[in-house]
Amino acid sequence: MKHKFKISFFIGLFLLLRLWFNGDVFAQSTVVSGTVRDAVTKETLPNVSVFFKDTKIGTQTDINGNYTISSPEPQNALSFNYVGYVVANKNIMPSVTQHGDVMLVPSSNSLDEVIIVGGKKIKYRNKDNPAVELIRQVIAHKDENRIKSYQTVSYQQYEKMLFSVSNVSEKFKSKRMFRNYQFLFQEQDSTLIGGKNLLPVYIQESLSDKYLNKEPEKNKTVVVAQKQVEFDSRYIDNKGMKTYFDRMYQDIDIYKNNISVISNDFLSPIADGAPTFYKFFITDILKNRKPQIIELSFTPRNTGDMLFEGKIYVTNDGNYAITGASFGVNKNINLNFVRALKIDLNFEANTAGKYSLSQSKLLADFGIGKTKGIGFTGERTVTFKKYQFDVALPNTIFEGKSTVVLPDASKKNDLYWKENRLDTISANQLKIYENIDTLQNLPSFKRTMKVVTLLFAGYQNLGPYEIGPVNTFYSFNNVEGLRLRLGGRTTPELSKRYYFENYAAYGFKDEKWKFFLSATYSINNKSIYEFPQHYLRASFQRDTKIPGQELQFVQEDNFLLSFKRGVNDMLLYNDFYRVDYVKEFENHFSYTVGLKKWSQTPAGGLFYKNDANQFVNRLTTSEVSLSLRYAPNEKFYQGKIYRVPIADRYPVFNLKYTAGLKGVLGGEYNYHNIMGSIDKRFYLSQLGYSDVTLEGGYIAGKVPFPLLDIHRANQTYAYQLNSYNLMNFLEFVSDHYVSINIDHNFNGFFFNKIPLLKKLKLREVVSFKALYGGLRDENNPSLNSNLYQLPDYENGAKRTYALGNDPYMEGSVGVGNIFKLLRVDLVKRFNYLNHPEVSEWGIRARVKFDF
Missing domain, CATH: 2.60.40.1120 (Carboxypeptidase-like, regulatory domain)
Structure with missing residues (x-):
């Protein structure tokens, strides 16, 4: 499943400490x-x-x-x-x-x-409202006032991002566990948000040169200097953490229709449709300014929607330019864990006679409780200076990647930063670099980090080797019964070139051992879990698998997946021999070349029968494959097991070609399998966002049903985004198919407008999935006697089908953000209801953290 939100380590750590x-x-x-x-x-x-x-x-x-x-x-x-x-x-x-x-x-x-005004309260109206007429003029003049109105622009940008623990009490600081960490609690700042004590724990800075070209549209960022607090890479992905913070605290461009803050899209107060969602009031005219400045206050019509409230300042000279803005969010907004949010924008008159952004400040305070309890505060300040407009820029500036980090950017000394920062920085903030270095060297802190890593990532670090993941140690199913597993992998402490991974598992019902061994050689001498990857891996795996169960970001023997509905007695015993070569590039294009020998044996209620009605105990194939992936502007956090993508508006393209090789390493069939997919998130402003996946595949060649596309089914009670939640395992197979998957989250757009209900801050979700495909005659066992028979249930009822003239369809309506972490869907299956062991309706749940 794709996670829109993963709590960063620090948020998780300090909120966990609050619970403890x-x-x-x-x-x-x-x-x-x-x-x-x-x-x-x-x-x-x-x-x-x-x-x-x-x-x-x-x-x-x-x-x-x-x-x-x-x-x-x-x-x-x-x-x-x-x-x-x-x-x-x-x-x-x-x-x-x-x-x-x-x-x-x-x-x-x-x-x-x-x-x-006497009598009853006057109803707010857009018609004949001078404030609304003013904001319409601001909207009409947006294009000529924004920075993109110039043919070329260049400027310097300094960014400072600071994160702190908030609401730290004396009693909390004096606890025994902090007796070695008192140096962290010195000289706290209590002026930023509502009198809360702030304890700085992380800081990052960067200094960049920016270049923009209007026609053709091009941009370039050259990072001249950067520095950040570096944590132990055994526990935290520093690059991923920086990427995650950058995603949450993006640039604030009030001239855009939508402003992305804390992974959500907010409608700008000067968006094209702003008068429909905001109320506007002229609250002052600053006549002593040249030109005159009008103070315009705005509030959301519905306080639960993803909207701002605050003030903007507009020139009263016919240009209607923004000279400043100060805004936040209403306390009733349908936004999780956010106690306070404040944005300040300052603009200065430039040499071209217009106003350019000179400084942007974004401050957000997070916590489980609304006001009390330990929280987490993030502050991002961006300063802009040395603007140059309509100065010819050579084409060589825009060559190569849009963002370039100079080789020595991370090596600038303290004197360089002191002379080149475009903004001030306090002594307390500079201490953070030294404080964190000291903190990480304390034995008690290292022990704490090991415990937290075990709880959140599932691995126990033992230096050169780490054990895990712990959620796979115990599971059960109808074929293996109770299953115990233990394993782990080496870390860069052993070697940065060679990596080994292994596990052993035992089923007490089938009395069989399963195991996995892999050896990886890092060609670029970097951790194989670090981007960009470049490695060669050889592996052998003997284990079980449910045909048609494909999971993302979850281990197949995860304990929670042991609970399933309906008849669930099909399993495969697999022997996989694999060699994979993986190469990633900085532009997020990657390819994988693989060679695999796969021997599979059916188990439980699954049988392979040939045309002579004889049982086939083993099916062996040999494959060579090429996988291509392109994810422009992709951002992710590198966890211990998976890369967790940070959802954004950019598409992800996948293309895979697999060729079966008969007579090579025991392979029994020749075939060609091509599969492609496109994933993209569409933001629809106040109507939320949609995650859309288009996928298709085609198999050329005559193959038995285990080698066909077995469509992703789900017989657990968890809602899976990329599976068909009311389809049974191995219910449908195809040699050609196309599918569409739409999952839309309204972000509470409708619930926010229902009295009483809006206080619960629930969010509406809907989904629709359709799968169209089938079998050509050469791969249809009912028309071709030289193929394996499709599986049946023990009572003789048919179990596996080819899709007919109608696509398989299912949809759901659900309620998300229950207790801020649970989504529950009512799922309906629209057709193929005459198949045995299927349900037309089902209720599925999914844990999902969202802001």
Whole structure:
């Protein structure tokens, strides 16, 4: 299955620590909540700035004028600030949770006129609304104000990304397990989000030269310098972690229709369709600026949707350019684990007379609880300087890859960084590099990392060898009965050239041993689990397999897959002899050349019978194969077992050709098998996203049914994205087929609009799968007596079929984000319902972490 979201190591680690150790966060906290209204109209006021007086601890009121503010220290007063109103102060009780409503008085000095509205609240409308007319002008002038309006642009970009543990209490810090780590807790910063203590644990920086060309559209990024905290590669994929953070904290371009933040697409407040989803209000005119600047506030019409709320500043000179923006999300948004989100954009007038982005800040605070408990805060600051517009750029700049990292980019010394950073950096932040190095050398931390790696990745590191994965140690099925397995693999500590992997398993019912041995030679002298891979591997495997069960990111003998529905007694005993050559390129094109000898023996309720009704005990094939894969702009996290892709909008192409070789190494058949697929995610803004897979295959040659395409079935109770969840194992075989798989997540678009239900933050999902194929006469046993008979059940009922004139179809409707981690689908099978042991309906569940 494809995971949209995998919690990064640090998020998982610190949230796990929170579950283990319930530290008191607010020992003497002051918490105030209330509503802010206009003293004249009695209407609620959104986006009012609320601060504890004489502190930097603040928040804003939501769309309904409500606010909640907290401080871990005693506080005596609140200050309420809103453009066009007199600043209000309110005394409060220190160290108490309390309620405090406030009435703000309009300021006659800052407003040309005050309109008093009596009676009932006026309904918001787009028609004849000056704020909406203004935003439509901003939308109409987007193309001429964005950076892409110039023929060429070049500039320098400095990026700083900082991650911290938040809400760290004194009680938590004083726990015994942290007695060797007190150096990490020094000089915490409590000014960024709502008074929460922040403990920096990770930092990365980069300095780049950027080049853009309008026609033809080309771009180039040259990374001049970069550095980041480096963790022990035995436990963490540093490159993957950086890639994951970069995906969550992408560049913020307010001129785009959709802004990607925390792996979700948010509709920009100046998107083409923004007036349909946002409410806009003119809240101030800054007449002392040249040109005049209009402050435009905006809020989502529905607080649960993936929308922002905040303010943008627009020039009042006919150009309608954005000069600044400050926005976040409503507290009721259907977004998981996000306690706070704040984005600030600053623009400066450039030499061409327009406004260019000078700095972008994105701050997000994560946690299991809404306010209390340990959390995780990420901050990304990007500074832009040295713009040059419409200056001729030589074509040589754009040659090669779109992103190039200079060979010495990671070798810049401290003096270079001090002289070339485009933004300031505090002494506390610079300490992170040294602190983490010290932390990783502590024996107690190393022991903790081993435990965490075992829990999250399933491997126990023993230095040159690691044991795992632990979720395969125990499983069961109808043929093997209780199955125990133990194995592991070598690590780069033994060798960076040679890698070995092995396991042994035993079934107590069939009383047979299974095992696997492999030896790999790394041609590029890098870990074979590190991108780009380049290795030669030889392996032998004697083990069982369910025909038609194909899994992604899950081991076949995973304990949870032992639970299956219906008749599940078919199994194959397989002997695989393989040699594989794998070559990956930096552009994410790869190819694999393989040679395989495969001997299979049916077991359980599966039998191979020839045309003379004689049982065939063993089928042997020899194959040579070529696999091509191209995944442009692919991003992933390299786990212990799998590469976990980080979902994005770019397609993935696969093409595989396999040739059966009769008479070679005992092969019994000649055939040619071609299979291709395309996977792509489509983002549909407020309607969510769709994952679409198109696949097709063709087998040329006369072969028995075990060598046909056995379509992916699922008889477990888990919902599998790439399998047919109401199809039985080995129910359908084909020698030619095409299929489509659509899985759409609405991100709560409909549930968010249903009162009461929207508070549960559930999300709607729908799917549709169709498979069209069949057998040519030469491969149809009912028309050709020289082939194996298709399997039957013990009672004589037919078990395996060829697809007829109609495609196999199934669909589902489901509810996701149950308890923030569970998806449950009601699945319906639309046809071929007269087959034995099939169900028209089924309920399937899947664990899925999403933001």
